[in-house]
Amino acid sequence: MRRPPSHLTALVLGLAACFNAQGQTSLKPEGANPNAPRVSSLGTRFANIPGTTVQFAIWETRLSEWNEFLRQKKYPWSYQTHFEQSPEHPVVGVNLQDAVAFCNWLTETERERHLIDSSQSYRLPTPEEWDSAVGLARGRKKISLSAEDRLLDDQIYPWGQDWPPPAKAANFADGEITGYANDGYAFTAPVGSFTPTQEGLYDLAGNVWEWTQPVEIRAQPSGILRGGSWAYFRAECLTSGYKYVVPADLRAPTIGFRCVFDDKRRTASLLAASDAEKKQALEERMKAMTDSRKVDATAVEALRKQMQGKGDDSGLPDPASLKPAVADGSSFINALGMRFVPLHEKSAPLICVTETSVRDFETWLRDTGRNWSQKPSFLLGGNHPAAGMSWEDAMAFCAWLTERDRVSKLIPASASYRLPSDTEWSLAAGLKNETGADPAARHLADKTHYPWTPKADDWKPPALSANLDATKIPGTTDNYSYTAPVDSARGNALGLYEMGGNVSEWCADAWPGAPEERVIRGGSWLSFDKDALLTSARSHALKTASRADLGFRCVLDFGTP
Known part of the structure; x- marks a missing residue:
């Protein structure tokens, strides 16, 4: 399996992606494809994910990137792990504030260098965006979920429905999972060491827990971690939908993060297209329900309110059924x-x-x-x-x-x-x-x-x-x-x-x-x-x-x- 590039190579690749042959920054001209995958100035690639308007970093933030942040920002942080890590391992020992500070620094740095504009930024994913990234139906479907979708969301793992996990599925506490082969890492593994998702994201299961944060940023005593880590082994903690609520100031050798890239113009465009698709689908459902005379006016009115933005996509059964x-x-x-x-x-x-x-x-x-x-x-x-x-x-x-x-x-x-x-x-x-x-x-x-x-x-x-x-x-x-x-x-x-x-x-x-x-x-x-x-x-x-x-x-x- 291909490993991520070294820090030096990654930095060169990142800069090459941001500058053209004349040495000018490659801000995309108006009309350029907004869906083109981004590469940060630190060499991290980002991927488009169905169900969300942001692009996800394909791997967890690496120690090499974190050290560059510490060097440039002079950020006060002195956490030490009890195990060795290379620059390509995910940074650990970061709390929610640390992770947010990194995202803000990367945003400010790239804006100053004219690599991104004021409508673009790096931040932590929301729990809902993480749902989309890991493939949950509630994160990817535009219309109401079926009962089967809801049930599967509570039972599925990032690699599928099998338990124990298949070989090389992720970096877990493998010795604690009966029937799971040794994954080769006692602690963290270099990012990109295991099988990626269909969209190319690595380590959504295992390696390190990842911080998420609601879009409405506010002082909060707790935060939500997703994905499991190298120390976890219980089945219910490794399901795709599991949310680990911990104190926001917690630093631990099992906790890291990954960034998302948010482009407000792209978001507006995608949301407009999504709203049009939702409206058309709901109109078709309402017409079919009315024509079939299988439900009363109450159900039709509920759909009409949903079309007007007054309802919620709560995954309730189709009234017609x-x-x-x-x-x-x-x-x-x-x-x-x-x-x-x-x-x-x-x-x-x-x-x-x-x-x-x-x-x-x-x-x-x-x-x-x-x-x-x-x-x-x-x-x-x-x-x-x-x-x-x-x-x-x-x-x-x-x-x-x-x-x-x-x-x-x-x-x-x-x-x-x-x-x-x-x-x-x-x-x-x-x-x-x-x-x-x-x-x-x-x-x-x-x-x-x-x-x-x-x-x-x-x-x-x-x-x-x-x-x-x-x-x-x-x-x-x-x-x-x-x-x-x-x-x-x-x-x-x-x-x-x-x-x-x-x-x-x-x-x-x-x-x-x-x-x-x-x-x-x-x-x-x-x-x-x-x-x-x-x-x-x-x-x-x-x-x-x-x-x-x-x-x-x-x-x-x-x-x-």
């Missing part, structure tokens, strides 16, 4: 893509097969103008369970979802979403014929049943049956440090996921003798105690309380016609 819910025990997919199945054989009510996801919860927050004040500090991907909300929040979500689906005529006027009752939750988890007059009396009454129905001589959950604190359950493993995608474990007999782990779940019932407290069922990613993992185990908390391991799932009740 949805069938209204009926109380005959049929499964049902609602406007958010949540799938419901009958709790009792061929009869209502219906229960959601998954815990309410971050994506669905955030749709409610946006629509109602609320803030997620108790959002957990660890990363929550869109397909992970929402956690850190009160019982009252969960009830408000159900009321909002009821009104939303009634208006669109996906559920009848008599139907409503709600939280499951304590007894309904037991049935959903496979525990039937419980004895006891109330949740307190039923608590731990059955000492044999677990949601994953293990072998009689072993209570421990089989592989892929629940996301628990496996580090404290001898002989048990899982792939998640915190929550897992809501449908990553095996489904139970009803097809329901994570009835025994991931997040504990609010139920509708008040706790006996404590009218302000509500019942909580099921284990979570923090659970490990044998008795606490029994299906019959209950806990309770104030309905205003919130925890990082507590979420909910919905029931669709058809009520009285």
Whole structure:
């Protein structure tokens, strides 16, 4: 595989690209191709990426470039690694401010030398631009994502869907990944040492974490890293969509960055073309939906608002594909893509097969103008369970979802979403014929049943049956440090996921003798105690309380016609 040029060669190539034979700067004349790949004065090449208007550096910022910045800027930085690096290795030990300072310096330097003008600049990529670079559908598609797109975005890796990674996929902590061949580097590797993406970008997976920053630059206590590093090995940390939120002032031997090149004129041109394409596509969809008479005016109006810039591209299901819910025990997919199945054989009510996801919860927050004040500090991907909300929040979500689906005529006027009752939750988890007059009396009454129905001589959950604190359950493993995608474990007999782990779940019932407290069922990613993992185990908390391991799932009740 071709390696990047040495620092001296790179500098010569960069200067050659910027000067013509007469020694004049090669500012592109008006009318020149704005999509031509850029080469910086430091020799870094940039590539066009579908779904974004900026050009991405094909590799992480190298130590050679960083040292030139330190030399010219006299920037105060004295970080030392505990391992050796050549000039072609990525710089590490930079915090968010350091990375921004480098981009600003490079912009100022090239403007002073008339290599770029005032409408052009170098900066860090935004998290959304990084989504485009790594190939996520949410970063590259112009119109609403399908349910399959959304699911794949939460599961795919920069190299594809395989786990463990294929040989020479990236620079990881290879000794920690079962089945992954040694990549040849104990620490960082020279940039460009591994297989590039289709657009020619190197090391979007592994080597070093890369800083990203929103376009609206402001003082911020934390920053978002993407891509993994030479020290990482857990599968969930290496997915393409993983966001690692860390303090903005953190310097570490696993953290570096890459730049993007932003040309405002090119951006304006591409956005105008993209808007025209979106409008045409939405007009075609609206016409097809109206002609087919498969949806009511509400869905058409939603598309019209999207065309006018009043909606959002949230990846919701195509309304034309949805069938209204009926109380005959049929499964049902609602406007958010949540799938419901009958709790009792061929009869209502219906229960959601998954815990309410971050994506669905955030749709409610946006629509109602609320803030997620108790959002957990660890990363929550869109397909992970929402956690850190009160019982009252969960009830408000159900009321909002009821009104939303009634208006669109996906559920009848008599139907409503709600939280499951304590007894309904037991049935959903496979525990039937419980004895006891109330949740307190039923608590731990059955000492044999677990949601994953293990072998009689072993209570421990089989592989892929629940996301628990496996580090404290001898002989048990899982792939998640915190929550897992809501449908990553095996489904139970009803097809329901994570009835025994991931997040504990609010139920509708008040706790006996404590009218302000509500019942909580099921284990979570923090659970490990044998008795606490029994299906019959209950806990309770104030309905205003919130925890990082507590979420909910919905029931669709058809009520009285």
